[in-house]
Amino acid sequence: MATEYPPSATDLPPAVQALIGQPQYEEQTEFPIEQGYVLTSCASVQNGNPLYWQPAVAEELTGGPIAPPSMLSVWFRPHHWAPGATGERTALMTHFDLKRLLDLPEAVVASNETVFGEPVRMGDVLTIRQIVRSVGELKDTKLGRGRFWTIDVETVNQRGEWVGTDTYTCLGYRKPGQ
Template identity: 75%
Template structure:
């Protein structure tokens, strides 16, 4: 039996299907960039000095490592009807597979065009793989991989973050 044959049909349909396409709620702005750089003491002049940014990158950009920042929902927003979660596909898999616990087993990011001030980004989540049930030290569970692909308002690819997760159920005590 292949790893996916024992999966519910709804989960099988998720594999390779873009889901949760969404746009940033506001244009990329320098305040977030400066707060993030200050928090980690990143003094790179490309992020602080407009003249340096113009000379090196052709204008002001955000640090590439901020890619996921732009899609972390605020805990509250006017008109929101339900809890807002980043990486919703991961939480869907936990529910559909009845695996209430999870840990990130790995994360990788690949960057394309720089994210520039004023950009409006679009992201989508794609389940790339779901492994077979496996007994781990944490409990019985499955590994899955989700790509989060991001483009700018021009349709240019700015990056992909790949999340390798382990969803599991703790052993009965």
């Protein structure tokens, strides 16, 4: 079933119109998915689910260890520094592109929805791509004048299997008087 997105505004700059529906920023995880990251994440939120801590339970339930589905976006949060890396290292670059192209210096994530596919397994190498799905009309909000936009982050594993999609609805805005 295809997701329905609101229609995009008709007054968008050509550079923004050109982004809609076009995959951007395709990238792979910087390292294969590994158990240490999974256990550290589970420990940080006191997630004691035996599926993640006990290999025999994971084998019985899922055919081997998997990462918690809620970690899907974790694998693409870049380290602020990496050997040889240059420039800004941030997740969800299409969001920052839209802020710049629309001259909206402030932004918040208004909602986030994730749909899961195949489980993420230890050793998987994941690939994402970001797709701007819609950019709304200018509107006045309590935060200021701005636009809502929707971005999908689609993720597949090294076998080409879809493992999930994060959908972000954001509000980019300019504070009154800015």
